[in-house]
Amino acid sequence: MAKPKSNEKRQQIFLAGLKLFAENGYSKTTIKDIAQEAGISFGTVFTYYENKAALFRICVTAPLQEFRNHIHDAREDMASMTLIKLKNLVEQHINFFMEREHYLRVIQYVIGQPERFKEIEALDEFANEFRKFIQDIVRTGVNKGFLPESNPEEVSYGYLAFLMGMRLSFTDHANAHQTSTFKNQALRLFGV
Amino acid sequence: MAKPKSNEKRQQIFLAGLKLFAENGYSKTTIKDIAQEAGISFGTVFTYYENKAALFRICVTAPLQEFRNHIHDAREDMASMTLIKLKNLVEQHINFFMEREHYLRVIQYVIGQPERFKEIEALDEFANEFRKFIQDIVRTGVNKGFLPESNPEEVSYGYLAFLMGMRLSFTDHANAHQTSTFKNQALRLFGV
Amino acid sequence: MAKPKSNEKRQQIFLAGLKLFAENGYSKTTIKDIAQEAGISFGTVFTYYENKAALFRICVTAPLQEFRNHIHDAREDMASMTLIKLKNLVEQHINFFMEREHYLRVIQYVIGQPERFKEIEALDEFANEFRKFIQDIVRTGVNKGFLPESNPEEVSYGYLAFLMGMRLSFTDHANAHQTSTFKNQALRLFGV
Amino acid sequence: MAKPKSNEKRQQIFLAGLKLFAENGYSKTTIKDIAQEAGISFGTVFTYYENKAALFRICVTAPLQEFRNHIHDAREDMASMTLIKLKNLVEQHINFFMEREHYLRVIQYVIGQPERFKEIEALDEFANEFRKFIQDIVRTGVNKGFLPESNPEEVSYGYLAFLMGMRLSFTDHANAHQTSTFKNQALRLFGV
DNA sequence: TATGAATGAGACTTCATTCAT
DNA sequence: TATGAATGAAGTCTCATTCAT
Incomplete structure (x- = not known):
């Protein structure tokens, strides 16, 4: 059974x-x-x-689906993407990554030990998917004219780096650092 | 003897x-x-x-001095800062952080467990120092006119986040991802 | 369950x-x-x-209760103390100490390292209690006339020394040395 | 060499x-x-x-000679033994044993581990020698009339037990416990 | 299904001993 | 002869896992 x-x-x-x-x-x-x-x-x-390793594996991979859903919801709207919508999306991303400090750390843990954790493939796949999504946005934005000429791949790598690093850029855990501190900077990565 | x-x-x-x-x-x-x-x-x-913890402590704190020296060298040049010099500096930072994958991971490990590791204070101090340095550059750049109007604090947080996250934004350890991928994006954080 | x-x-x-x-x-x-x-x-x-030290602590302190009970049983009889009863008591003590070779050695170990083992306080307390008991007997015996004039404190120290040292006065572990060897000598410490 | x-x-x-x-x-x-x-x-x-064990062996056996000399000095006087001399001797013994707390503990350590330390033979030999000496004194004292009828062997065992136990009968290391506390009791073991 | 006593692999650390200097 | 860096055996203790209840 x-x-x-x-x-x-x-x-x-x-x-x-x-x-x-x-x-x-x-x-x-x-x-x-x-x-x-x-x-x-x-x-x-x-x-x-079954054992500790199995539980850990689940803890790493299960939350990815939540990330994915987040992206897919927005993806359907790609055709109707506007600067306003991009700004909202960026704000959502920042909130999402800032809130998941714990989970980000687990991910970092796995990235740092690729031979040890085969789950890294699931992470890789997600990262690719996320970057593809960002690249689509950049291309759409450039085409529509609400984003300046940009290298989509560079933006996608830079934006992911920014999101991954946010929670590591301050050591105090006070909630003094609001989303707003990072939002303007994140948009600058899109050339806005 | x-x-x-x-x-x-x-x-x-x-x-x-x-x-x-x-x-x-x-x-x-x-x-x-x-x-x-x-x-x-x-x-x-x-x-x-003396023991494992002592070795770890050294591994966390000793390299900070190298970072510090890096900053201080540039700080003396603040008066003569130009866009060209900033671009060189950013390139140096990116190389520096990209090369120190190991060390960055140790730092992240400590940041993630502030109660466990008191060495975090040394990290905090360094981060403050680094952000101050970036803020000086932004102010200088804005004054001199080679940087657009910016919030120095936001730039400093965003730039540090970007540097900290770079090495986490790709899971493969191939050296395919050169400095150049990130350099343009880093400069965008300065509004360039 | x-x-x-x-x-x-x-x-x-x-x-x-x-x-x-x-x-x-x-x-x-x-x-x-x-x-x-x-x-x-x-x-x-x-x-x-919990750990080795905790086990050792128990090994030092737990048996003391047994000693105490031994004393208290006899203490109730103090009013009806006679020479015959004293002789029986001494015989019991000798048997008790001779049989507890192991435990005595543990006690000696602790006495010898007072800074290292705080359990020594429990030992101290017991020793005081035991000597008080012996002093009561001496006083009772002198009053009742079945013991000669004596310094109760001296007797109590001497008697305890004798009991503690018995098992150290011969190196062979054969059971050749019977209670009887020591009983007469123990009584001499009471002046009998 | x-x-x-x-x-x-x-x-x-x-x-x-x-x-x-x-x-x-x-x-x-x-x-x-x-x-x-x-x-x-x-x-x-x-x-x-040569090694730690060899040093320990020396530490156990070397001091025995000092004990032996102590005895032999007195042995030559056996013929002229008197109660006064016995009292002096007992006082010397008590001082000697009280002062050698450390060494006594080492001896106890060895006695407790007879299989581990072959040096126990040297200890055994010394104990036999000491008891023989005491037995001689008892016999001499009884013959000369300054000691009551006694079982020499019992006295020798009891007296050695008493000396070995003295330093274990109190846990505090204050020098409050003088020789005098034990002297009268030691003499009682001789029937005096 | 839930529990936790029993087990032993494996970690950190101490310290006797060797030996190059 | 004197030193102390290097070594690894051995000890204490933690903790994942098994399994009887």
Whole structure:
């Protein structure tokens, strides 16, 4: 039989893992910690996930779908893209990446160990998809005239670099650094 | 008389630690791994560094001085800053950050766990210093007229974010991604 | 439901620790040795005791209660104390100390390193209590006339010294040395 | 060639070892500690003693000669033994044992591990010699009439037990406990 | 399904010993 | 002879995983 089990508990474990892996890295995070965070006994973790590595893999790959949905929603609107819409999109991206500090760290963890984690392929695929999307926007914007002449690939790499680096550019975790600090700069990468 | 402690060996251990901490994180990296990378016996590591945490601390803080020197050299030239000089500086920064993949990963590791690593203060201090430097450039550039009107603080945050994120924006470790891919985008953050 | 922690196993570890700490001292005794003696895996020791020092602490302090009970039982009889009863008590003490060779050695180990082991306070307290008890007996005996005039404090120190030293006065571990060898001498310390 | 070397340094190491082995036991005491106490480099210890065990062996056996001399001096006087002389002798013994707290602990350490230390034979031999001496005194005293009828063997065991235990009967290391506290009790063991 | 006692691989670290200087 | 850098055996302890309950 598949996995009837309690999906609620499975989700609790997942969220606990996501949080703790992000905060402490893979090795420092223990199954016991995760169980405690999820409010269950550590033995139960193994009821829902084969082992620690399997849980980590899920924690890395599962959230990508959320990112993807974010992109696809906007992609349908490509034909009707305007500068106003781009500005809104950039704001959404910044909020999205700023809020996912934990998850970004997990991703960085995996990028840094490509041989160790095969999940990197899923990340790679997502990054390609995201850059393609940005390149489409640039081309559309240039064609429509609301963006200056640009190298789409350069913009896509630069914009992703910017988003990935935002949360690393300040060490304090106070929420003093608002989206607004970064929004103007992000738009400059589009030449606006 | 016995052989004195060899600074060469100390440096070998340091470089091995820097590389492996960056690649695998703190916990996954073992003293044995470091010793092997450095071509010595694991016991020798303890001849040169009190313990693993002390070695890590050095790996985090020692390179900062190099960064600092980089900045200070340019700072003396502030009065004679021109667009050409800024372009050269940006190119240097990009090369510098792109080459220090290992070290950047260590820094990210520490930023991500501020409670765990007190060395973060040294990082904080450096980041402040770096941003101040960028803000000076922006003000100078605006005054001299080779940069458009800008918010110096925003530029400094955005530029640091960009530099920190560059190496995370692509997962393949091929050296296909040259400085040139990022240089134009970096300059855009200055409004150029 | 899982198996609850077994008090039996806890006791096995305790006894193994008591024996081996006594025979080999603290540092020479390894957790592995203790586990082997207790017939368990070394990891299990840490299920029942936080660490080696904690186990040692228990090995030092727990048996004191047994000593105390021994004393208190007799203390209730103080009013009806006679020479016959004193002789029985001394015989009990000698048997008790002779049988606890292991434990005495642990105590000696702690006494010898007062800065290292704070448990020494519990030992101190017990020693005071024991000497007080002996002093009561001496006073009672002198009052009742079955003991000659004596300095109660001197007797109490001498008697405790004698009991502590018995097991160190012969190096062979044969059981040739019976209680009887020491009983007459112990009574002489009471002036009998 | 034998061992010309510096006898002074050899002696320094010996004294340092005696002190530290006594204070901390065998395992806890490191060669580095001993070297530091002796004011030399730890490598030099190996110039004078083959290894740690060899140094320990010397620390256990060498002082026995001093004990022996103490006894032999008195033995020559056996014919002229009197109660006065016995009292003096007992006082000397008590002082001697009270002062050698460290060394007594080393001896206890060896007694407790008879299989580990072959030096125990030297200890055994000394203990036999000492008890024989005490037995001679008892017999002489009984013959001369200044001691009551006694079992010489019992007295010798009891007296040695008392001397060995004295320093263990109080945990504080203050010098409040003078010889006098124990002298009367020691004499009681002789029936005086 | 949920629990946690039992296990042992593997990490960090200490320290006796060797040996080049 | 004196030194201390280099080494690795061995100890303590953590923690992923198994499995009986």
